[in-house]
Amino acid sequence: MIKVSDIAQALEAFAPMELQESYDNAGLQVGNPDMPVTAALLCLDVTEEMIDEAIARKCNMIISHHPLLFKGLKHITGDTYIERIVIRAIRENIAIYSAHTNLDSTFEGVSYEIAHSLSLRNVEVLCPNKENPKTGLGIIGDIEPTPKLEFLRKIRDEFNVRSLRFSAQSPQIVIRKVALCGGAGADFIEEAVHRGADCYITGDLKYHDFTTWGTDILLADLGHFESELISRKIFARVLNKKFPDFVTWITESEKSPVSYI
Secondary structure (H helix, E strand, O other), rough: OOOOHHHHHHHHHHOOOOHHOOOOOOEEEEOOOOOOOOOOEEEOHHHHHHHHHHHHOOOOOOEEEOOOOOOOOOOOOOOOHHHHHHHHHOOOOOOEEOOOOOHHHHHOHHHHHHHOOOEEEEEEEEEOOOOOOOOOEEEEEEEEEHHHHHHHHHHHOOOOOOOEEEOOOOOOOOEEEEEEEEEHHHHHHHHHHHHOOEEEEEEEEEOHHHHHHHHOOOOEOOOOHHHOOOOHHHHHHHHHHHHOOOEEEEOOOOOOOOOOO
């Protein structure tokens, strides 16, 4: 029988814990490492709906990209959604595990998977770790020369983005080199410019990111949620390779917390 600790070891062999950022809290969030796992639900965020779906699908483990617990809880009374999730998970005997910035930084992690979806070639880590240059945040690579608007439409369609924000004043006409980072990657715009990228794709860009860098590089704000949904595909691939008979479900009830009118 596969245990929670077996699942954790498989994921951490792919995305080692030492790769997580100092502010992060990846790893086992709720549950007993020795508990046998019947099936796992894969998601981006752990919400009350994820608990409902896990119960409905008879999953006693939830694996998420974003950690449920970033800071310590001083009490568990059910006043907040985080407290309610912890209470229900314990009551229903559901383990919760997260792989966050370690999944972002590992080789073939989140940004690499985005790059693969966009058919980037000759990919390298945008901001490599000094100890291991094959790991780090972001990816940069080449694409077949593509007109700007055509490439923006490809991003929109590939990731099912309802409203793709981009820098209107960017002078690029044809895109040949692309840098990207899943999640909130505004901190790496300057590095993308320095390394000669024509376009930089990420989420959570601010107005002043566009005014500061929009005349140097084509910025495309994919959206935080949309850019990291691909993490669920990575979880499934890693676990199905390690445990071919283990049942994993990619959630069907997850929705972006951001909407448009």
